[in-house]
């Protein structure tokens with residue numbers, strides 16, 4: 217059992233970042249509901265607890281709380297922002313609403329004798345984002361940091377081994393934040409740093425072997441990084457008991473079905489079934505304009521096709537899915553992740569229940585960048601490892617308006633030009649996604665001496681760490697120019713290309 221740090225989540229937008237930072241220091245951690253019981257916490261090899269920030273004030277009626285028994289578990293506790301105020305209140309300190317909110321980079325003076333600030337500059341910059349603050353400390357508390365605005369920006373209650381900091385060490389705007397977290401994990405919690413991805417691979421392989429035994433497993437393989445890594449892990453664990461099913465839902469990119477088939481058959485020896493269900497999907501999408509309805513229909517049709525295919529395989533007891541940690545956290549968070557309510561992303565949700573399979577989700581404790589590293593370690597072919605994310609509902613959410621064979625053909629051809637030209641870019645930065653969107657508008661153009669009245673394609677190129685937020689990328693003018701003129705000249709039915717210059721938020725990456 218690896219060393220374990222628990223992060224109790226009070227709803228901060230930064231909670232996931234705390235977890236990523238802790239793991240970067242080779243310590244395994246999980247984000248748990250804020251009211252997780254001490255009994256549950258004690259089931260792990262618990263080395264420390266972090267209380268996250270959150271949007272509430274500790275004296276609000278509905279303010280989320282934790283089990284006060286956490287201070288008797290004999291492990292160090294670190295409270296960040298709201299977590300500091302809650303810890304302080306539970307241990308008898310005082311918290312009041314600040315006269316004005318403090319937000320942004322602030323200079324702070326820290327007491328470097330507290331091991332939390334070991335090797336941190338005594339005057340350092342930190343990221344503040346809070347309304348309430350601790351104004352008075354009672355006996356038993358010491359002040360370990362202060363700013364002009366916040367007399368107790370860091371506190372320490374030695375007797376309960378509790379420290380609180382009013383700022384966010386997990387964000388990059390706190391330059392010495394990583395050092396502060398490392399100080400908490402190593403000298404204070406006494407972690408040895410036993411978490412590594414190769415250890416994860418070995419443990420997961422053994423666990424999958426034991427859970428699955430001699431039964432068979434089916435996996436919906438999309439050709440994306442997540443399901444490909446699940447396939448590799450299962451292949452290591454159970455070999456030929458795994459069958460991968462790739463469903464062509466008719467809304468894939470140009471030549472994608474054959475590309476995926478070739479990538480897998482060239483590189484691996486999996487049982488792979490490729491199902492062409494284009495006609496059925498397009499039939500069910502005919503006449504549908506509403507984005508959510510498109511997603512729902514694609515999700516349901518996927519279930520029908522998958523069900524039929526899986527019925528033809530003997531003795532299947534398990535369905536494998538590439539669920540990642542952010543999906544798991546979204547369903548835990550006291551306030552719910554934003555994307556959960558904006559678009560119904562998890563288009564295969566409900567699948568195992570309806571099929572009567574047991575679920576295996578070997579990646580459910582990992583972040584996307586960790587999955588890529590595991591893929592690399594398992595020898596995932598580079599062309600698979602470096603694929604951009606592609607949404608389950610595919611081009612259906614990039615053909616705005618009705619999805620039909622004709623519109624799909626136009627978008628596929630335009631999209632292929634975009635990919636070709638961007639790949640030629642020598643200084644190719646880290647692009648999260650680059651794609652075209654077919655707009656449901658026609659505009660007037662002129663070709664030769666002829667008036668045209670044709671479609672518009674929007675170009676979307678973004679960078680992002682995890683898809684939760686994103687920035688648009690400004691391509692060099694010559695690339696933009698080539699993409700535009702090639703699309704207008706080579707793709708029949710398009711006479712105008714526009715550039716999408718919106719970030720997320722307030723926009724989303726996909727247009728639907």
Ligand code: XMP
Nearest residue numbers: 560561563605606607608609683724725726
């Ligand atoms: P949005 O459009 O919400 O997308 O900013 C964020 C990221 O998620 C991808 N995406 C999906 N992925 N099923 C998926 O598996 C979906 O239904 C879905 N919708 C969006 C999107 O491509 C981007 O990377």
